[in-house]
Amino acid sequence: MKKRFLRTSAYLLASLAIIFAVSFANAGDSTSFNPTAVTVQVDSIGGVPIGSIIPWPSSTPPKDYLECNGQSFSAATYPKLKVALNGATTVPDYQDEFLRGASASRAVGSKQVDAIRNITGSFYAGEFNSLDGDPNAFTVMKGKGAFSSGGVTSIHGWGSQSGFHSDHTYRIDFKASDQVPTANENRPRNVAVMYIIRAK
Structure with missing residues (x-):
């Protein structure tokens, strides 16, 4: 009997403690049962x-x-x-x-x-003397970065060259796409x- 009484008393005390805790929590929360107040709190604090x-x-x-x-x-x-x-x-x-x-x-x-970042490149040109000493004769040796050698184009009127030399120059091409992806606009991924x- 004594053990049963103690067990029943413990159950009652535990139940009262739970009820008191829930009641206290609800009493401290002024927005729990007021949807309008909850909306106001969301708009001003958490919204x-x-x-x-x-x-x-x-x-x-x-x-x-x-x-x-x-x-x-x-x-x-x-x-x-x-x-x-x-x-x-x-x-x-x-x-x-x-x-x-x-x-x-x-x-x-x-x-x-x-805007885009600066694109750089360089090319190297070496002068050579024709058989008659034409100062306008030159050749491009190498392109680097955005520059590349585009081949030989005949140019007339730059002074005569004799022997095995002919009147010409080397074309230099510039293409940003040799260094970076290109499109009709500048954009990141x-x-x-x-x-x-x-x-x-």
């Missing part, structure tokens, strides 16, 4: 601020977001977005653009034109996404 730019992996923006394509919006419909954009009523146009972090030397919203902005 995405209005005006935030997000890469989106779909062609359709989610609810309360607009595509960053330069479109105009109604200030009456999206008043907080107008404030976030410093009074503008058009969203940024980020189509075909890469975003880059601002720094002390660049303001937020500033744009840069395209990339994956296309839709940039969207939270509007509401």
Whole structure:
């Protein structure tokens, strides 16, 4: 009997402790049973601020977001977005653009034109004297980097050469594609996404 009484008392004490802990936790959480208050907390603390730019992996923006394509919006419909954009009523146009972090030397919203790193090359030319001492005669020995030897082209009117020499020069070609990948634009490797902005 005594053991049964002790075991029953232990069960009761454990149950009371659990009930008290749950009640205390719920009493300290003022948003647990108030959906409106929970929404307010999400908007102000854990949510995405209005005006935030997000890469989106779909062609359709989610609810309360607009595509960053330069479109105009109604200030009456999206008043907080107008404030976030410093009074503008058009969203940024980020189509075909890469975003880059601002720094002390660049303001937020500033744009840069395209640019590439410098492409270098060199070639070596060696002069030779023709049989009649023509000073205009030369030959290209070797190209390096973006330069390459393009073969021999006949040139007339550069002075006469006699013997086995003929009037000619060597062509030099410059091709960036000999050193780097090329296209009709400058770009890094990339994956296309839709940039969207939270509007509401």
